[in-house]
Amino acid sequence: MSVKHSLLALLYEKPRHGYELKTGFEALVEGLWPLNAGQVYTTLDRLERDSFVESLSHDKKDRKQYTITQAGKEELWFWLNEPVGRSLFKDEFYIKFLCASHVSYDNKKSMIRDQKETILKDILHLTHLRKQMSLSGNDTMKLLIEGALLHLEADMKWLERIEEEL
Amino acid sequence: MINVVSLTKDYKTGKEVVPVLKGVDLSIKAGEFVCIMGPSGSGKTTLLHLLGGLDTPTSGSIQINGKELTSQSEKNRTLLRRKEMGFVFQNYQLLPTLTVYENIIFPLHADGKKASPGDVDELLNAVELKGYENRFPHELSGGQQQRVAIARSLIHQPSILLADEPTGNLDRKRSGDILDLLAKFHYEQKQTIVMVTHDMFAAGYADRIILFKDGVIEAEVKREDEDYARFLARFMA
Ligand SMILES: Nc1ncnc2c1ncn2[C@@H]1O[C@H](COP(=O)(O)OP(=O)(O)OP(=O)(O)O)[C@@H](O)[C@H]1O
Numbered sequence: 107m108s109v110k111h112s113l114l115a116l117l118y119e120k121p122r123h124g125y126e127l128k129t130g131f132e133a134l135v136e137g138l139w140p141l142n143a144g145q146v147y148t149t150l151d152r153l154e155r156d157s158f159v160e161s162l163s164h165d166k167k168d169r170k171q172y173t174i175t176q177a178g179k180e181e182l183w184f185w186l187n188e189p190v191g192r193s194l195f196k197d198e199f200y201i202k203f204l205c206a207s208h209v210s211y212d213n214k215k216s217m218i219r220d221q222k223e224t225i226l227k228d229i230l231h232l233t234h235l236r237k238q239m240s241l242s243g244n245d246t247m248k249l250l251i252e253g254a255l256l257h258l259e260a261d262m263k264w265l266e267r268i269e270e271e272l
Numbered sequence: 273m274i275n276v277v278s279l280t281k282d283y284k285t286g287k288e289v290v291p292v293l294k295g296v297d298l299s300i301k302a303g304e305f306v307c308i309m310g311p312s313g314s315g316k317t318t319l320l321h322l323l324g325g326l327d328t329p330t331s332g333s334i335q336i337n338g339k340e341l342t343s344q345s346e347k348n349r350t351l352l353r354r355k356e357m358g359f360v361f362q363n364y365q366l367l368p369t370l371t372v373y374e375n376i377i378f379p380l381h382a383d384g385k386k387a388s389p390g391d392v393d394e395l396l397n398a399v400e401l402k403g404y405e406n407r408f409p410h411e412l413s414g415g416q417q418q419r420v421a422i423a424r425s426l427i428h429q430p431s432i433l434l435a436d437e438p439t440g441n442l443d444r445k446r447s448g449d450i451l452d453l454l455a456k457f458h459y460e461q462k463q464t465i466v467m468v469t470h471d472m473f474a475a476g477y478a479d480r481i482i483l484f485k486d487g488v489i490e491a492e493v494k495r496e497d498e499d500y501a502r503f504l505a506r507f508m509a
């Protein structure tokens with residue numbers, strides 16, 4: 107969840123002020139991840155402290171503009187090149203399942219059924235979104251959704267498998 | 273628009289009469305994208321064939337754009353079908369001895385019309401088969417064959433597209449491409465689409481989902497309904 111690096115990516119294009127970063131970020135994620143102004147400013151403060159961005163003179167409307175520094179660009183490249191691992195317990199349902207077994211929870215069946223229902227809901231939601239991204243020509247976002255859908259499909263298969271074993 | 277009232281269909285096998293559709297009422301507005309889901313053998317293909325005038329019902333009424341289909345002569349029904357409807361079948365059903373190009377323009381041919389090269393070109397581009405026009409179906413992948421079938425179903429600019437599991441035999445990537453293609457045509461040309469599918473990934477593309485069971489409509493849900501996703505998920509899970 108790197109708001110920090112997303113802001114660096116936005117500043118890589120051109121200098122922007124805080125509000126432009128908020129709207130730029132929301133456009134980047136197609137409005138699917140709202141960012142509050144406070145979050146933008148605290149992140150900018152940290153980025154400035156680490157010398158990844160610099161503030162420029164205020165613009166005509168007296169808003170502080172930010173620009174990316176060379177160190178900021180290097181940080182962005184470094185981050186882009188860093189592979190992302192996936193921990194076994196990243197999915198909270200895994201740890202839930204583990205705990206349910208630990209306490210011999212006798213409602214595992216309904217737990218799994220409800221989880222499947224949630225996954226199906228997510229699948230419907232994302233396929234609809236995929237359609238919208240396809241119509242608006244946002245191919246990158248479409249690829250992201252496809253990735254998420256493949257994960258959901260795998261989750262679904264796994265749940266069916268453990269359902270069989272119960 | 274499509275209006276179906278008290279539709280039934282029995283099949284006779286030997287002396288036995290098997291009721292397949294047991295009273296279907298259904299109304300589909302012009303430009304709607306509807307999806308029909310339900311267990312295997314529940315009568316989805318049968319319904320689609322009746323809507324398309326490929327088969328006749330045992331009783332009940334089907335109106336297509338205000339015209340009663342069931343009271344038409346065989347000949348008029350065929351004419352109505354050719355003018356108003358496009359079909360994508362469960363297994364492509366391309367003509368094996370015709371090229372891609374000839375398959376696509378076949379519905380026009382059957383109607384004694386000439387294909388305008390511009391229209392065919394546009395469709396070939398839309399289904400991303402430019403350069404494949406002289407190939408034969410057996411020289412194409414499943415996804416490519418299905419794209420030919422979609423181009424063929426739309427060449428005569430029907431107001432209604434009936435698609436029976438258009439993504440049935442395709443992997444995720446290819447079925448996604450087919451759905452995007454249908455969505456694009458639907459967005460640009462506002463056809464009425466009735467799509468039968470087993471696939472939740474396809475269902476998300478429709479405005480309304482009709483759940484079929486044992487020859488009747490068991491439930492239906494619209495995308496804008498508040499518990500659309502929960503309702504469907506319950507039904508599927
Ligand atoms: N020509 C026919 N003669 C006799 N029975 C038939 C005929 N066509 C279909 N049926 C029967 O009617 C029932 C419904 O068939 P239909 O093809 O409409 O099902 P479906 O919902 O499309 O199933 P699927 O999801 O497997 O494609 C089945 O039990 C089938 O065996």
Ligand SMILES: [Mg+2]
Pocket residue numbers: 316317318362436
């Ligand atoms: Mg069928």
